[in-house]
Amino acid sequence: MTQLIAGVETGGTKIVAAVARVDDPGRIIDEIEIPTTAPEEVGARLRAFLERHEGITHAGIAAFGPVDIDPNSPGFGSVTATPKPGWAGAPLADLVGGRPHTIVSDVTGAALGEHALGASSGILDSAYITIGTGVGVGALIGGRPFSDTAHPELGHIAMRRHPDDDFAGVCPFHGGDCVEGLAAGPAIAKRWGRPTRELGDLLERAVETEAHYLGQLIATVTYAYRPQRIVIGGGAMKIPGLLDAVREASVREIRGALGAEHPSNHPDTYLVPPGLGDRAGVIGALHLAAARAA
Amino acid sequence: MTQLIAGVETGGTKIVAAVARVDDPGRIIDEIEIPTTAPEEVGARLRAFLERHEGITHAGIAAFGPVDIDPNSPGFGSVTATPKPGWAGAPLADLVGGRPHTIVSDVTGAALGEHALGASSGILDSAYITIGTGVGVGALIGGRPFSDTAHPELGHIAMRRHPDDDFAGVCPFHGGDCVEGLAAGPAIAKRWGRPTRELGDLLERAVETEAHYLGQLIATVTYAYRPQRIVIGGGAMKIPGLLDAVREASVREIRGALGAEHPSNHPDTYLVPPGLGDRAGVIGALHLAAARAA
Numbered sequence: 001m002t003q004l005i006a007g008v009e010t011g012g013t014k015i016v017a018a019v020a021r022v023d024d025p026g027r028i029i030d031e032i033e034i035p036t037t038a039p040e041e042v043g044a045r046l047r048a049f050l051e052r053h054e055g056i057t058h059a060g061i062a063a064f065g066p067v068d069i070d071p072n073s074p075g076f077g078s079v080t081a082t083p084k085p086g087w088a089g090a091p092l093a094d095l096v097g098g099r100p101h102t103i104v105s106d107v108t109g110a111a112l113g114e115h116a117l118g119a120s121s122g123i124l125d126s127a128y129i130t131i132g133t134g135v136g137v138g139a140l141i142g143g144r145p146f147s148d149t150a151h152p153e154l155g156h157i158a159m160r161r162h163p164d165d166d167f168a169g170v171c172p173f174h175g176g177d178c179v180e181g182l183a184a185g186p187a188i189a190k191r192w193g194r195p196t197r198e199l200g201d202l203l204e205r206a207v208e209t210e211a212h213y214l215g216q217l218i219a220t221v222t223y224a225y226r227p228q229r230i231v232i233g234g235g236a237m238k239i240p241g242l243l244d245a246v247r248e249a250s251v252r253e254i255r256g257a258l259g260a261e262h263p264s265n266h267p268d269t270y271l272v273p274p275g276l277g278d279r280a281g282v283i284g285a286l287h288l289a290a291a292r293a294a
Numbered sequence: 295m296t297q298l299i300a301g302v303e304t305g306g307t308k309i310v311a312a313v314a315r316v317d318d319p320g321r322i323i324d325e326i327e328i329p330t331t332a333p334e335e336v337g338a339r340l341r342a343f344l345e346r347h348e349g350i351t352h353a354g355i356a357a358f359g360p361v362d363i364d365p366n367s368p369g370f371g372s373v374t375a376t377p378k379p380g381w382a383g384a385p386l387a388d389l390v391g392g393r394p395h396t397i398v399s400d401v402t403g404a405a406l407g408e409h410a411l412g413a414s415s416g417i418l419d420s421a422y423i424t425i426g427t428g429v430g431v432g433a434l435i436g437g438r439p440f441s442d443t444a445h446p447e448l449g450h451i452a453m454r455r456h457p458d459d460d461f462a463g464v465c466p467f468h469g470g471d472c473v474e475g476l477a478a479g480p481a482i483a484k485r486w487g488r489p490t491r492e493l494g495d496l497l498e499r500a501v502e503t504e505a506h507y508l509g510q511l512i513a514t515v516t517y518a519y520r521p522q523r524i525v526i527g528g529g530a531m532k533i534p535g536l537l538d539a540v541r542e543a544s545v546r547e548i549r550g551a552l553g554a555e556h557p558s559n560h561p562d563t564y565l566v567p568p569g570l571g572d573r574a575g576v577i578g579a580l581h582l583a584a585a586r587a588a
Contacts, residue, residue: 066553072418073555080553125441142442147419147435150520156551157517158454158510160471173551177454216452223451224518226444257450257467259360259374261367 004029005293006050006059007285008095009109012036012084012133015095016282017046019053025290026117026283029053039090047097059101060288061092062109062281065136069103070149077103102292104138105151106281110233110274111138112145113284118275119231127227128280131214132234135180139225144291146225155180157220162212164205167191183213185236196236207245210236215249218264218271222254228263233274247271298323299587300344300353301579302389303403306330306378306427309389310576311340313347319584320411320577323347333384341391353395354582355386356403356575359430363397364443371397396586398432399445400575404568405432405525406439407578412569413525421521422574425508426528429474433519438585440519449474451514456506458499461485477507479530490530501539504530509543512558512565516548522557527568541565 003022008015018031032049034042050056064082068075078089092103104112111120111128120126120140128138135155139146146152156171156178169176170187181187188210189195192202199206214232221230237243247267254264263270274280297316302309312325326343328336344350358376362369372383386397398406405414405422414420414434422432429449433440440446450465450472463470464481475481482504483489486496493500508526515524531537541561548558557564568574 075555125443141440146440147520149419153517153520153552154514155517156548157451157514158547160452160454173549178551220448220451220514220518223447223449224514226441226447253452254450255467257472258447261369 001055003293004053004056005286005289006056006096006099007062007282007287007289008046008059009062009106009281009285010036010064010092010095011106011281012064015042015046017049018282018286019050019056020286020290022057022290022293025286028286036084038086039094040086043094046095050097050099056099058289058293059096059099060109060285060292061096061101061103062106062285062288063092063103065105065151066153067092067103067105067151069151072149100293102288104145104288105136107136108138108145108151109284109288110280111140111231111284112287113276113280113282114231114274115140115143116287117283118280119272120229121275123227123229125225125227127221127225127230129217129221129230129232130234131183131232131236132185135184135217137221139221139227141225154217154220154224155184157217159213159216162209165209179213179217183210183217185234188236196239199239203240207239207241210239210242211245211249214246215253218246218250219253222250222258222264229269230271231274232271233280237273243271243273295349297587298347298350299580299583300350300390300393301356301576301581301583302340302353303356303400303575303579304330304358304386304389305400305575306358309336309340311343312576312580313344313350314580314584316351316584316587319580322580330378332380333388334380337388340389344391344393350393352583352587353390353393354403354579354586355389355395355397356400356579356582357386357397359399359445360447361386361397361399361445363445366443394587396582398439398582399430401430402432402439402445403578403582404527404574405434405578406582407570407574407576408525408568409434409437409578410581411577412574413566414523415569417521417523419519419521421515421519421524423511423515423524423526424528425477425526425530426479429478429511431515433515433521435519448511448514448518449478451511453507453510456503459503473507473511477504477511479528482530490533493533497534501533501535504533504536505539505543508540509547512540512544513547516544516552516558523563524565525568526565527574531567537565537567
């Protein structure tokens with residue numbers, strides 16, 4: 001019997017699961033998309049999908065978070081804090097019917113996917129940053145998550161304020177004192193009083209302000225994990241001109257502190273958009289499963 | 295013949311080398327201290343010391359930095375940028391006569407030492423922060439450096455300004471726009487116009503200002519590496535009352551963003567002074583050598 005693996009990405013609105021052969025995790029055999037309703041309902045549908053395939057030996061789960069992946073913690077294997085009804089504390093193992101599994105954060109899953117088949121393919125140490133409803137960071141060292149027991153929470157790092165920005169911020173913990181509170185999608189929409197896709201005449205100021213903060217985030221991720229490439233995605237990065245502005249801001253921020261040879265001096269290749277779009281998470285989950293099953 | 299290992303810590307003013315048995319790296323058999331003069335002179339004395347001991351199979355080197363530990367880099371095995379005459383680009387392999395060796399940053403060496411025998415003994419994931427001439431961070435995941443090819447450069451992270459602080463800063467790259475420029479020893483001395491040991495009536499303000507910045511640094515290290523304990527040392531941490539102020543500031547900074555169970559909520563055990571003082575580096579280098587020789 002062919003040995004199979006499963007990849008599951010749980011998101012705030014939908015859950016995607018896919019099955020592949022352990023020796024060919026890039027080729028998806030079967031796939032399902034399930035709306036993120038209550039975990040019991042999602043679990044029943046997901047288990048029914050997995051049961052259609054005999055021989056699944058391991059599942060990779062890229063979960064929206066924060067998620068507790070520390071085996072020594074009482075909350076191991078569950079989402080720790082989420083406004084999503086029913087999901088806080090729900091055991092993710094139930095989603096895969098108790099099959100052997102490995103859990104990473106959704107952003108770590110995306111980092112693994114981009115490393116396997118996307119924009120950071122062939123790059124030893126890489127990071128994935130998403131700027132969406134929140135700010136998330138995944139970091140790979142040698143192609144593996146930098147830790148097996150925790151994921152980065154860099155959405156909460158402090159920021160040097162833009163001189164013209166007195167926005168109060170939206171982080172439930174930090175208000176306007178962290179990058180998520182100042183620069184995630186909801187912060188952009190609230191500061192400018194418009195959805196991020198309709199900034200219109202405010203676009204230039206919005207891009208400059210946003211790049212001021214994201215440049216600091218890129219610098220911190222660079223200093224912390226020393227990646228050779230950073231992939232940056234998420235809904236907010238679709239704002240026209242923002243990627244280039246963040247590239248410039250990251251160079252201004254680092255200011256050569258890592259030497260003239262450092263890849264961050266070349267932001268067009270250092271800071272890149274995703275190659276796999278919103279497919280990175282499930283592809284990363286499949287590759288994670290293949291690596292851990294083997 | 296008993297298999298031996300060597301540990302070398304290179305510092306800005308002195309170099310310490312020690313020899314131990316590979317199966318007992320905590321018990322030092324022989325030791326030497328050499329002033330940090332030109333690298334050729336240091337190398338000659340160090341090699342003569344090592345030659346007194348037959349059977350040294352591996353050397354651990356904890357080097358002042360920034361140091362290039364990426365085997366794929368042309369500058370591999372050397373200090374990349376230092377005002378120390380003769381040391382920029384000098385091959386550290388020469389110090390140990392070309393013996394098999396592993397290089398880490400001095401702060402990573404201190405982290406390894408504290409993990410082996412000091413204040414983070416028994417802690418799976420830990421970090422070491424030094425606040426001295428500069429700001430340095432070492433991070434261990436599962437007791438090992440988080441990366442074998444690079445070390446953190448978190449001394450350059452951006453800071454949210456203290457509202458009463460308009461000090462221009464001293465970082466050659468960032469002025470007052472990074473934690474090293476605002477909060478390392480030279481910044482403290484210059485801001486207040488006094489050595490850090492003679493703050494006198496300025497002590498209270500100096501401690502409050504310093505804690506404001508170091509609280510942000512602790513938070514970022516916490517978010518990035520998710521350690522269960524952080525050891526903080528360096529000359530500036532000897533300022534009376536500073537450690538407690540930084541503990542309080544780190545709790546104010548994180549504000550429960552990692553949940554009520556997170557160890558950072560208990561700063562007396564989360565953020566601790568070194569257990570080995572200035573011996574951590576050489577002890578860490580010996581344990582590094584023992585781990586890599588084995």
